[in-house]
Amino acid sequence: MFEDLLEGWDGEEAVIRYDADSGAWMFVCIHSTALGPGGGGTRLRVYPTAADGLADAMRLSGAMTRKFAAADIPRGGAKAVLAVPELPQGDERRKLLLRYGELVASLGGTYRTAGDMNISPADLDIVAERCPWVYGTTGRGGNSARGTAIGTLHAIRATVEHVFGSPDLAGKRILVQGAGAVGADLVRLLQADGAEVLVSDVDESRAATTGATVVPAADVIGAECDLYAPCAVGGTLSAETIPRLRCRAVAGCANNQLAEPADGDRLHQAGILYAPDYVANAGGVIQLVGLEDLGWSESELMDGLARIGDTLRTLFRTASEQGITPAAAAEQLAATRVAAAQAQSGR
Numbered sequence: 475m476f477e478d479l480l481e482g483w484d485g486e487e488a489v490i491r492y493d494a495d496s497g498a499w500m501f502v503c504i505h506s507t508a509l510g511p512g513g514g515g516t517r518l519r520v521y522p523t524a525a526d527g528l529a530d531a532m533r534l535s536g537a538m539t540r541k542f543a544a545a546d547i548p549r550g551g552a553k554a555v556l557a558v559p560e561l562p563q564g565d566e567r568r569k570l571l572l573r574y575g576e577l578v579a580s581l582g583g584t585y586r587t588a589g590d591m592n593i594s595p596a597d598l599d600i601v602a603e604r605c606p607w608v609y610g611t612t613g614r615g616g617n618s619a620r621g622t623a624i625g626t627l628h629a630i631r632a633t634v635e636h637v638f639g640s641p642d643l644a645g646k647r648i649l650v651q652g653a654g655a656v657g658a659d660l661v662r663l664l665q666a667d668g669a670e671v672l673v674s675d676v677d678e679s680r681a682a683t684t685g686a687t688v689v690p691a692a693d694v695i696g697a698e699c700d701l702y703a704p705c706a707v708g709g710t711l712s713a714e715t716i717p718r719l720r721c722r723a724v725a726g727c728a729n730n731q732l733a734e735p736a737d738g739d740r741l742h743q744a745g746i747l748y749a750p751d752y753v754a755n756a757g758g759v760i761q762l763v764g765l766e767d768l769g770w771s772e773s774e775l776m777d778g779l780a781r782i783g784d785t786l787r788t789l790f791r792t793a794s795e796q797g798i799t800p801a802a803a804a805e806q807l808a809a810t811r812v813a814a815a816q817a818q819s820g821r
């Protein structure tokens with residue numbers, strides 16, 4: 475299984491280690507270093523098989539290449555997966571993270587890690603005891619949800635501008651799905667901009683604490699609004715849901731919003747403007763790399779996050795001019811930047 479996956483992959487390097495003490499598989503997939511050292515989070519999960527973990531790391535590492543390239547941040551795409559028999563706790567967890575830190579350190583900085591599913595800043599502190607290439611520890615860079623929320627706000631303003639002719643959110647009805655770390659912050663920012671905010675969460679008490687009008691989780695897709703912001707889980711835009719959407723545009727922070735690539739075309743045919751997810755949600759990585767690696771000040775960070783809006787404006791314009799979807803325009807932009815860097819380095 476591993477052989478088949480690796481032979482069919484377009485990435486540069488995959489490091490695979492079996493951790494006999496815990497029964498965990500460690501997969502570090504470096505998809506591209508054309509634009510810089512590979513950056514991307516570590517996902518800790520139980521998978522049906524080890525090969526599913528490797529496949530996830532491969533797929534996610536490619537998405538990181540596109541995310542950094544579209545954001546014009548000098549980092550390549552990578553991702554790591556710790557595929558465990560069960561989520562470890564206490565001393566077992568600490569020891570696993572230390573051994574994982576040693577593995578990442580051994581790669582000499584070609585891969586730089588951060589948090590992802592089930593990996594907290596406190597976990598990253600442990601990884602950092604053995605490895606210098608760790609973003610998002612408790613002491614550095616801060617919680618990436620802040621940058622993600624501000625970046626998503628810029629994405630929403632640019633999307634509203636393309637549809638309605640002005641980025642002004644006053645009176646615009648915006649539905650935020652997911653009132654978690656990013657979503658709750660986003661609701662607050664949208665309210666400060668004068669938007670009429672609707673919010674939904676499977677945990678209704680979370681939605682209620684935002685102070686916005688709560689929509690039951692099951693009613694999100696058919697709810698009438700100007701813009702739908704998926705900020706919870708992936709795959710909410712599909713052949714089944716798109717015909718039921720009652721909005722003019724979609725822009726949110728959730729990863730992998732399209733159930734399949736053809737959903738970008740379905741949205742376009744339905745007359746709904748889509749801000750590609752990895753462009754809209756790049757604020758988290760912009761914050762971590764900007765503050766921790768590039769030495770940005772707070773005002774440089776705010777400028778970097780605002781560029782998400784500029785990128786989207788360019789993508790929407792390119793898409794209109796070329797008669798393609800914004801998702802296709804984003805793929806094109808990322809691929810062009812990676813190819814130019816490869817040509818420059820002679821690789």
Ligand code: NAI
Binds near residue numbers: 729755
């Ligand atoms: P979180 O785990 O803090 O919040 C997610 C929220 O969504 C929770 O309140 C949960 O109850 C709710 N939820 C889950 N399923 C739902 C459903 N079907 N309908 C409505 N609500 C539902 O996660 P966080 O950090 O706010 O991230 C949200 C999304 O953004 C995720 O898809 C994540 O991968 C993505 N993302 C987050 C970044 C970050 O910096 N935190 C960066 C880039 C993407």
